[in-house]
Amino acid sequence: MAVGGRVLQAAGVASAGRLARVHAWWEQEHVFGYGLILPAFVLIGCLVAYPFGMALYFSLSDYWVGSPGQFVGLGNYREILGNEVFRQTVANSFLFTAIALTGKTVLGVWLALLLARNLRGKRLLRGAVLLPWVIPTALSTLGWGWMFDSLYSVVNWTGIHLGLIAPPGPNWLGMPNYAMAAVIIVNIWRGLPFFAITVLAGLVSIPREYYEAAEVDGASSFGRFRYVTLPLLKPVLAVVILFSTIFTFNDFNIVYVLTRGGPVNTTHLFATYAYQIGLQGGNLGQGAAISLFMLPTLGLVVFFQLRYIRKE
Amino acid sequence: MITGVRSRGARLRSTAFGYGNLIPFILFALFPFYFMLITSFKSNAELYSLKSVPLWIQKGVIVDHYRYLFMRTEFFTWIKNSLIISVVATSISLVISILAGYSLARLRFRGVGSFGTAVFITYLVPPTLLFLPLSQVVVWLGVADSIWALIVTYPTFLVPFSTWLLMGYFRTIPREIEECALVDGATRMQTLLRIALPMALPGIVCATLFGFTLTWNEFIYALTFVSQSSQKTAIVGVTADLIRGDIYYWGSLMAGAVLASVPVVACYVFFLDYYVSGLTAGAVKG
Numbered sequence: 001m002a003v004g005g006r007v008l009q010a011a012g013v014a015s016a017g018r019l020a021r022v023h024a025w026w027e028q029e030h031v032f033g034y035g036l037i038l039p040a041f042v043l044i045g046c047l048v049a050y051p052f053g054m055a056l057y058f059s060l061s062d063y064w065v066g067s068p069g070q071f072v073g074l075g076n077y078r079e080i081l082g083n084e085v086f087r088q089t090v091a092n093s094f095l096f097t098a099i100a101l102t103g104k105t106v107l108g109v110w111l112a113l114l115l116a117r118n119l120r121g122k123r124l125l126r127g128a129v130l131l132p133w134v135i136p137t138a139l140s141t142l143g144w145g146w147m148f149d150s151l152y153s154v155v156n157w158t159g160i161h162l163g164l165i166a167p168p169g170p171n172w173l174g175m176p177n178y179a180m181a182a183v184i185i186v187n188i189w190r191g192l193p194f195f196a197i198t199v200l201a202g203l204v205s206i207p208r209e210y211y212e213a214a215e216v217d218g219a220s221s222f223g224r225f226r227y228v229t230l231p232l233l234k235p236v237l238a239v240v241i242l243f244s245t246i247f248t249f250n251d252f253n254i255v256y257v258l259t260r261g262g263p264v265n266t267t268h269l270f271a272t273y274a275y276q277i278g279l280q281g282g283n284l285g286q287g288a289a290i291s292l293f294m295l296p297t298l299g300l301v302v303f304f305q306l307r308y309i310r311k312e
Numbered sequence: 313m314i315t316g317v318r319s320r321g322a323r324l325r326s327t328a329f330g331y332g333n334l335i336p337f338i339l340f341a342l343f344p345f346y347f348m349l350i351t352s353f354k355s356n357a358e359l360y361s362l363k364s365v366p367l368w369i370q371k372g373v374i375v376d377h378y379r380y381l382f383m384r385t386e387f388f389t390w391i392k393n394s395l396i397i398s399v400v401a402t403s404i405s406l407v408i409s410i411l412a413g414y415s416l417a418r419l420r421f422r423g424v425g426s427f428g429t430a431v432f433i434t435y436l437v438p439p440t441l442l443f444l445p446l447s448q449v450v451v452w453l454g455v456a457d458s459i460w461a462l463i464v465t466y467p468t469f470l471v472p473f474s475t476w477l478l479m480g481y482f483r484t485i486p487r488e489i490e491e492c493a494l495v496d497g498a499t500r501m502q503t504l505l506r507i508a509l510p511m512a513l514p515g516i517v518c519a520t521l522f523g524f525t526l527t528w529n530e531f532i533y534a535l536t537f538v539s540q541s542s543q544k545t546a547i548v549g550v551t552a553d554l555i556r557g558d559i560y561y562w563g564s565l566m567a568g569a570v571l572a573s574v575p576v577v578a579c580y581v582f583f584l585d586y587y588v589s590g591l592t593a594g595a596v597k598g
Contacts, residue, residue, distance in 0.1 A: 023499075030421035032500045037427055040412035040471055044434050047449070047468045052437070054445035111337050117330040125334060127584050132341050134580045134587065136529040136547050139569035143348040146562050152359070154347060154366040189340065194591065201592035250438035253531045257551060271440035271532070278444045279536055288444050295441075302436050306429065 058288035065282040076289040086290065089268045093294075096180065096269060097249045100187040104248075105241060107188065108195025109233075113225070115196060116203045126197065133193035141257040144186045148172035148258070176266040179259050183267050186254050191247075195240055202236030203229070235308075242305045249297060270294045352377050352567035359562060377563035378571070386541055387568060390549035394528055395575075397462045397545060402523035404463075405470035409519060412471070413478030414504055418490070428479070435472035442468070443536050450537050461537040462545070466527050473526070474519040477590060481515025482508060518590040521583050525576050546572040 025031055059076055062069030080086045115126060132140060147154050156169030172182045206229065214224045252271035255261060261268035261276060268276075270291060278287015347366075351359065353373045358364050364371070381387045416428045446468075450461040485508055493503045509516070534545045541553055550568035554561065580587060 027500055029419050029500075033415045033419035033421040033424065036411040036415035036419075039408045040431070040475060041427070043408060043467055043471055044430070047446070047465060048434050048437060048442065051442050051445035051449055054448065055441065058445060107337075111334075114330055114334050114337070117326070119327065119330050119334075123584070125338070126588065127581075128338050129341055130584075130587065130591075131345065131577075131580070133591075134525060134576055135345070135573050136531070136576065138529075138531040138547050138551050139573055140344055140348075142551055142565060142569050143344045143351075146351060146560075146566065147344065147347060149562075152362070152366065157366050189344070192337075193341070197588055198592050201588075246436055246438060250440045252440050256531075256535075271438075274440070274444065275532075275536070279447065284444055284448070291441050291444060298436075298438075298441075302433060305436065306432070309432070 055288045055292060058284050059286075059292050061285050063285040063288075065279075065284055069285065072285070076286045080286060080289055080293070085265045085268065086273065088265050089270060089273045089290075090293070092180070092267060093249060093269045096184060096187070096251070096267075097245065100184045100191065100248050101241065101244060103184070103188040104191045104195045104244060105237070108192055108240075109199055109237075111192065111196040112199035112203055113229075115200050126200075129196055130193045132190050137190055137253045138257050140190065141186055141254050144182070144189075145173070145258050148182050150174055173259055174263055176263055179263055179267050183255055183258055186258060187248060187251060190254070191244060194244065198240045199233065199236060202233050206232050238308055239305070242301055242308070245301050246298060249294065249301075348566045348569055351562055352564075352570050354563065356563060377561075377567040380564045381567050381571070385554065385564075385568075386544075386549065387546075387571070389542055390544050390546040391572070393459050393543060394546040394572075397459050397466065398524050398527040401463050401466035401470060401527050402520060405467040405474055405523055406516070406519060408467065408471050409474035409478055410509070410516070413475045414482050414508055416475065417479040417482035418487075418508070431472050431475050435469075435476050439469060439530075439532055443532050446533070447536050457538055457540055458543050459538070459545075462527075462530075462534055465533050465537065466530065470523050470526060474523060477519050477522070478512065478515050481512040481518075485511045514586070514589075517583070518586045521579055521586050522590050524579060528576050 026035070057063075060071060060073060062072045062075070111129065115122070115129065119125065146152075150171045150173065153169065153172060155172065156165055159165030160167050160169055170178045172178045210228050210232070211224055214228050219227065249269075250271055251269055252275070255267055255269050255272045256275070259267045261272045265273075270293060274287045274291040277290060278284050281287070350369050353375070354369055355371055355374050355376070358369070358371045412431070416424060416431065446465055447456075450456045450465065453461075453464065455461045455464055489511075490503050490507050493507050494500070498506070528545075529547065530545075531547055531551075534548045535552065538544055538548065541549070544553065546568075550565065550572050554565050554568055
């Protein structure tokens with residue numbers, strides 16, 4: 001449209017000249033580039049960076065819902081560290097993340113190896129495996145809550161009839177260790193598809209010649225997995241595990257719907273405890289401090305993630 | 313995976329091994345949905361009887377739980393809210409992300425790398441870190457306790473995700489085509505809209521599907537920013553409002569859970585391949 005501008009300018013229209021200048025300015029690569037990212041960064045600035053700053057400020061003040069409080073320095077943090085329930089929450093979070101991640105990694109790689117086989121109905125199988133990841137977590141967790149019901153649990157019923165569980169079976173959501181196990185099982189159930197499908201994509205990209213060469217060299221199927229598959233899968237696995245660490249560590253939905261952190265706080269994670277203190281209890285300052293305790297761990301994971309992606 | 317000259321018996325055994333080992337996984341993945349579905353069609357007498365077999369429906373299919381949902385709750389309002397929120401938030405986010413994604417993937421200007429990193433870091437910031445301050449921000453914006461609180465806040469996780477996803481797709485378009493268009497006198501905006509956009513269409517479909525799924529399924533913001541029933545989303549309505557006091561009415565709860573999952577499942581069934589490619593692109597493409 002630069003031509004149009006010039007024609008108008010020749011005809012003596014002054015404002016059109018200014019328009020052409022604006023247009024030429026806008027057509028510069030860097031101006032256009034900054035212009036296009038502007039909306040995204042205004043959004044990130046106002047609704048991510050600014051609230052993040054607010055969370056920092058909340059955590060340093062005596063801020064309650066409806067009444068902005070005074071600056072109290074590290075008072076909230078000190079108080080939380082002395083709190084028995086918080087220490088329990090920290091232990092829960094790490095235990096939950098460690099077990100759930102290990103489970104998802106091992107089962108995910110195994111499932112991906114199975115799905116990579118040349119089986120009939122491959123697409124259907126993959127579709128079925130991915131389903132738990134697509135359904136709203138809060139709703140499927142509700143279903144799991146019914147499966148773990150104290151009286152009518154289908155898990156117990158099946159276990160008892162298969163002779164695996166001694167009747168009457170555990171009250172899954174009402175006993176500390178069982179409740180943690182239940183929460184971890186649901187997290188693995190819901191996170192497994194992500195692992196399996198991503199690792200599968202990594203598997204498919206391994207050149208077939210490598211396996212043929214290994215087979216010629218007389219490698220067993222385990223040897224092929226150990227010396228061909230695993231090393232070549234490492235980059236994909238690293239990224240998936242880092243991603244999943246963040247989202248497992250920050251889980252809210254499963255614990256909130258299944259146990260609300262109970263029984264006696266044995267399944268509370270950072271997010272659910274922050275919710276309980278900050279919103280249900282109204283103590284925003286302390287709630288913010290609790291959720292910010294996740295930050296060092298998160299920061300570490302993000303650091304590794306970035307380093308990894310840069311290397312690629 | 314490995315082809316070679318193998319006997320028919322060995323191939324058969326390998327196939328049997330594959331299916332045999334997949335069965336537990338498939339059962340594990342699908343059983344909860346099956347169980348939710350049959351629960352929603354069972355009579356209360358059957359649900360709450362210790363003598364009945366819970367694995368299938370013994371005493372006849374009933375639709376009372378669904379009828380209850382339609383007649384006695386605000387289920388349709390919740391579905392409508394969810395639809396409005398998903399469509400509006402996804403559309404807004406898509407426009408912002410297409411612009412940002414194109415810019416970060418295609419144009420050369422100072423700081424483009426750091427901006428890309430910033431988007432990536434934002435993508436990794438979990439909602440659970442921001443829900444407390446955002447609950448105050450929506451109050452100040454005057455949108456608290458309404459669907460607008462969610463329309464405003466959902467782009468905070470959609471934009472970083474979609475931008476990151478779209479950057480990958482824009483990078484795969486050959487630069488020469490756009491350069492030709494520029495030489496031929498097209499403006500940069502025209503090049504973006506007429507050349508790059510159509511070629512990145514699979515990416516845009518993918519970002520739309522994920523945007524819709526993520527907003528429809530979102531829970532923590534919807535739970536914390538909205539408390540009046542008429543403004544709730546389907547997910548929160550079902551999980552919170554169908555439980556009266558401490559009593560769980562499992563029949564209607566499961567009916568609500570099944571119905572509120574239908575839109576996402578429908579999308580999923582039709583666009584399975586996009587979901588698979590989007591899922592792997594987010595983590596693998598980088």
